Structures are given as structure tokens and as C-alpha cells.
Amino acid sequence: MEASLVDYHVADAWDEIVDTDGSIRPAYREVVDSLRSMRGEDLRGRAEQLARTFTERGVTYAYGGVERPFPLDPVPRIIEAAEWAQLSAGVIQRVRALECFLNDAYTEGVVFNEGIIPRRLITSSPEFNRAAVGITPPNGVRIQVAGIDVIRDERGGLRVLEDNVRIPSGVSYVMENRRAMTRTLSGLFSGRSVLPVDLYPQRLLNALKQAAPVGVHDPVIAVLTPGVHNAAYFEHSLLARRMGIELVEGRDLVCHSNKLYMRTTSGEARVDVIYRRVDDGFLDPLHGNPSSLIGVAGLFNAARAGNVTIANAVGNGIADDKLMYTYVPDLIRFFLDEEPILDNVETHRLEDRDVLIEVAADIGNYVIKPVDGAGGAGIVIGPQADDETLAATREAIIAAPRRFIAQRVVAISTHPTLIEGNLAPRHIDLRPFCVNDGNSVWVLPGGLTRVALPEGALVVNSSQGGGSKDTWVIADHGPGDSAISTPTPWRAVPETVRQDGPSSLNRSDQQ
Amino acid sequence: MSTFFSGGWRLHIVHDTGFVYDGLAHGSYNEARLTPASLPTQAVLSxxxxxxxxxxxxxxxxxxxxxxxxxxxxSPHESLRVTGESTVETSSARTPQGNLSCTAxxxxxxxxxxxxYLAPTPRTLLPEEVRDAYAIPLLSDDPHASAAAVSERVRSLLTYAPGTTEVQTSAQEALDRGVGVCQDFSHLSIALLRSIGIPTRYVSGYLHPHEEAKVGETARGxxxxxxxxxxxxxxxxDPTSGAAVGARHVVVARGRDYADVTPLSGIYHGAPASGLGVTVAITRLR
Structure with missing residues (x-):
């Protein structure tokens, strides 16, 4: 029995399945029993079958310029009801606080005036989109979709690693992973009540409907993709298909009189809500990259006029900024008057001269991250970096301390993963997906567990050659069924910072 | 006949700008910043x-x-002409306001x-040695004195020469060439003042060319x-002229540098464009 946990050596991180004394954690006992009953070659065969399923369905990711199946590991990640309840409450709290922050930052700026966080944090951020000032989301929601990345530290505690409220991707893998697993390894599921993940498109569609411009009751909604060459094109097309709405590119769209239209075979049709998977800078060539061919000129002003809703909202990147991340606990206390449910990873702000000196002197013992890096790009793990990289990184943080943060090196948790036919510990994280429809924030039970496939690698990201695991949230059949996240009432826009009317764009005159 | 502000002027401004295309243009979408600002020191009548x-x-x-x-x-078109026409009342120059020291x-x-208004932009970025050579020696604890000295220094560093620079030209490039127009004088002054910790912003607008302008006479502004x-x-x-900013100046827009106040920007499909040339006709009415 090769594919067993007999020779499995727990690394110096918390292992999700094997306790330090070698015993199997309770949540995993049944799955481990099922895996034990399989022969090694059988498990390997199933793994190959999973990969084939993905290639056939086009679930691929461009890595290093090559399209390849996004590797799905056959050993699922399991989260029990009680822990999920706490985790989802924590990410919901975060999304609520970030909504309040974004609304405030683009309107009154009370959080700055009160001295909770420095105004400079946004005015020095390239993600602060001044063209978004005056674009008011009709139902107050700027974060229709959030992906809050969570890791488990050495002591088993869950911590937030980063917030993604611009264009978080990966939810298609969650749905496809489950689909492939139930077809290929259905035996693993027997006797377990695993919460379904296929409600996501319905929830997203509802959130997009709720975001429609004032007075529009049956909105036309479209998914805007950069096109087939985008790494996440599969996801864009899957979501459009599953929501039953059009998938469009910039060239399919046009604005007239501050209204958005898509070109169809039967002429131009109004679009009320656009679920965009195009970055801010490319959405409207008038307010970003002027040579962008994947956006549509006039989109921002159509949104400003209240005739179309852009979801997620323009300018959300100031909340993703990793320097802002260090202030999220303060935002939770200020806007929600609550204590953070989930902790951050211990992070150092390098604009403080003393901190910068300390980190620069001991750079090999920190993780250095660019504040605006996406997809794991630019992250330097001190203990794993060579001298040359460390020297260059030291120079970079001294030259531009605002552009980086330093974190303690966390040995994020490991999970047994099938590597060349054997189960070996690999580091994992989790991206739960949240959908905000303006009434409540809903968390998809499960989320994307990403695996860093190279041994010892700590950067867990699909764009860094990672894989993923099907992620199970086990239903709690106790009273109240706490595993299904209870809708949390969500204050759409704090009373004090509400703007008048849906728009500040007025028709000045007409010829 | 009086104006809102004592010592102020009433000015009528016609600002023409645009593009001519080497063929046809279509699908043109534009944003114009040609409307004077309503301010405590400036009233926009029309x-x-x-x-x-x-x-x-x-x-x-x-x-x-x-x-x-x-x-x-x-629809397809061969040229685009955009006109901003306004009547504005200005006010006379004010004595310096604010008593914060440079330390404060x-x-x-x-x-x-x-x-x-303190961070450099691509157009106002200067190396430390330039700051050390031109700004630091002029720094006193009085921001008014420092600003006046920097403005004067800029006039000694740059020679006013129309057509020598473009809208993309940075303060550093103008400094290297030793020539420029009002935009370059402003960018260099902004760069130097910011480098010594004085918040500074860029203002775009109009200037009546004559200090003793006759009422009713249209001047090429x-x-x-x-x-x-x-x-x-x-x-x-006004670092270009050194003159006090008062009745002759009309404020349109403010920002970090030229990029935030661009009078006409847009995108279109079709043949290459060239500038139509900008004319500003300015008439003192009162």
C-alpha cells in the first residue's frame, strides 16, 4: 500500500490530517479509512482520471505560457461544521468592514478625518481610482464577490493572509473540483453530508440583480471578459453559462448617451449590470490605459450617471493593498464596533524608519511582499531566498518602503497530497468566496484549497504552479445547522456617509 | 459699474481648441476641462x-x-472643434495668507x-542633487518667502520660449534644456517646493496679457x-511672469500636475489627428 500514511512524515507545520502523535484527526477518519482500502495504483489511476476530466472540460490554467490542467489532488480537505461557522463569520465580518471602508474612502473619508488610518494610505496607492469618486453603487454594494485568503498557522489557528476584493478568481475550480471528485471518487463521499458548492452561480446572479440601477427590475446582466487569452477565461465562460447570461468582450460593447449597449445579431441591447473580469485600468480607455481594446469608452460616465452598475466596483484595489491589510482589524473595530474574529498574520509596516532598519538588517527571516502583488508575484520568502535575491530585496524595500510589507515566516499548514504516487505533506491555504447581495454576505461552503506542489514551497497560488483540493464543509445536523452561513444583516451604507441620489452626473445641455 | 470683488475685472473668454484628422474619425468620446471654477475669489457669470x-x-x-x-x-467627421466660452469676475491679488512655518x-x-501635493509625479520628479542645489539654499522657515524665492530661481533657470516643450515635458527635461513655457515653470516650481515640504498644486486657467487692459478691447490671451x-x-x-495672481488670472482647474487638468482629452477611431491649434480670445468687460 504505497499511497498510505504509513510513511508520511509530518513537516514542522500543523498537518491537517495527521496529529503530532501520528493519529488521524477526527474529521478525516472516514476518508483515511476509504483511502486505505484503495490500492496505491488505484488512487494513482483515479488521480490521472481527474486530470483527464479537467483537460476534457477545459479546466486549465496558463502557467509559464502553457495551458495545462489545474492539478486536482484526490485527497480532499475537510472542514468541520463548528470551525466553518467561525471561519465564515470571520470572513463575513471582514467583507462588511471593507465595504464600509470603501464607501467611506470614496465619499466622506470619516475614517481618515477621525485618524483611524492615515489618508496617505489611499492617496499614495496606485489603486486609488480618483475617477471612481462620484460613482455611487445603487444598492451600496461595491464588493459583490470577495476572496479572503486564509491560512492555518503552526498552532492550528486560522489567520487571514490577504483580502481580494477586486477580481478574485478561482471559484470555477471549486465547482469543477467537486464535479470531478463526485464522479471519480464517489466512494469517499459515502456517509458524509458534504455541503454543496453549486449554489454559487445562483447566488452571484442574485447579487448582480440586486445591484441593478435604480428603477430597473429585470436587469440585463453580462459577464465582461478580456477574452480567450486570459488565464481565467474558462471561469468567465463557465459563470456566464451557469448564470444564463451573455459573455461579452469590450468590442461587443458600446456607450451612447451614458448608457451601455451590447451588439447582438438583432441590434444593440441595453446592459444594466456588468460583472466585469477586466482590471480597472483597462475598463474605460478614457480613465486608464488609453490604448485598451478590452474595455469600452464611456463606461465610467454611464456608471456615474446611474445607468449601469459595474461589479465589483471600480477602485476596490485600495482595500486589497497589503499595507491596508494591516489596518483591517482597526477598520472592523471602527466601522462595526466588533472585535476581529480572525487574526491577521503578524505584519510589519516598513514606512516606520525603525521597523525598516530592523527588517532590512534581518531580511532573511521575513517574508517580503509587494503591497500590490497578485498571484504570489514578487513574494520573497527570506529563509528560502539566495543572497543575491535578499540583497536586491533589501535595496528595494529601502528605496520604496511604501511598496512592501514584511511578515513573519509562517509555516502554513500541510496536507497529505499525492506526489509521484505517494502521500507527502504539502503546504495549503484556503480562499473562501463571499457574495454580497446587499442584504447579506453569503459564503460559499468550502472554497478553493490551493496546494503548493514543490516540496517545502510556501507560496500557494495557481499562477505559481500550484494545485488544488476539493474542500468539504461537513453539514452540522445539530440544531440551527450552523454550517450554512446565517445571513448576516449588512448595513449597506452607514447613515452618516450616505450620498444624495444615485449620481452626480447631470445633463448639462442638449443640442 | 462695479464688479463683485473690489479691484476685480469682468472678463469674457473664448477658448478654442480641437483636432483635425488626416481622413475621417468616428466613435469619438471626449472630456473637456474648460469651465472656470466658482470660488470665493472668482464668480462665474456664464x-x-x-x-x-x-x-x-x-x-x-x-x-x-x-x-x-x-x-x-x-458619426464620421473630419475635424473636431471644442469651444469654452465664459464670463467671469475675478478679484485683485491677495496678501499672503496662512502663518504656518516650514517646520510646522x-x-x-x-x-x-x-x-x-507633496509627492512627486512623473512630471515633477527631480533628483536629490537638483533639490540640494536649487531648493535647499532658498529654504527659510517662512513658506511665503521660500515660495517667492523658488519662483524667482525658476525664472533664472528657465527662459520663456513658446514651442520648445510639449505637454508631456517633465520639470527635469525643461531644466536640462533651460527653456519652457508656463507649464514648465509651474512644474519646476512645484517640484522644488514639494521637495522642501511645502504642499503645492498646479493651477490651469487664463491670463489677460495686459496689466492695463482697456475695457471692450479683445486681446489674444x-x-x-x-x-x-x-x-x-x-x-x-505665477512663476512664469513673477506677477501677482489677481484680476488678470482666471482659475479653471487644479491638480497635482498638468495630467489632472488636461483641457481636452479623448479617444476616437480613425485617421491620425493633429492639433487644431489653441486660441484664447480674452476681453475685459469691466
């Missing part, structure tokens, strides 16, 4: 932005407080509030640029 070919126009106020007129021309301006609260620095209050300074 204002209009129009385009030829005609188009439906909309407007909004941008982040910097400037009124932006937007218009879209879908370095306070974290001031830096945080005015960070956008110019699209002008100058600066405002903060010393507890904002104060205007």
Missing part, C-alpha cells in the same frame, strides 16, 4: 462648452473639483492631509498655468 460637430453634452465634477464636460460623436508644514498631520502653495491657507504664485 459659461458654456460646445463642440462642432454638435453632440449631446454631459457634465460632472471630478475628484479635484473641476467641472468636466463630456461629449460623444459617433512637516508635521505628520499636514503631510498626511496634503500628501498628493493664453491658456495659462501657475501654482498654489499651502502655508495654512492656499496662496497663488
Amino acid at each position: 459659461t458654456e462648452v460646445r463642440a462642432v460637430p454638435g453632440a449631446e453634452r454631459w457634465s460632472y465634477t471630478d475628484y479635484w473639483g473641476t467641472k468636466v464636460t463630456t461629449f460623444q460623436i459617433d 508644514l512637516l508635521d505628520e498631520a499636514v503631510v498626511d492631509r496634503f500628501y498628493e 493664453e491658456s495659462h498655468a501657475w501654482i498654489e502653495y499651502y502655508a495654512g491657507s492656499w496662496n497663488a504664485l
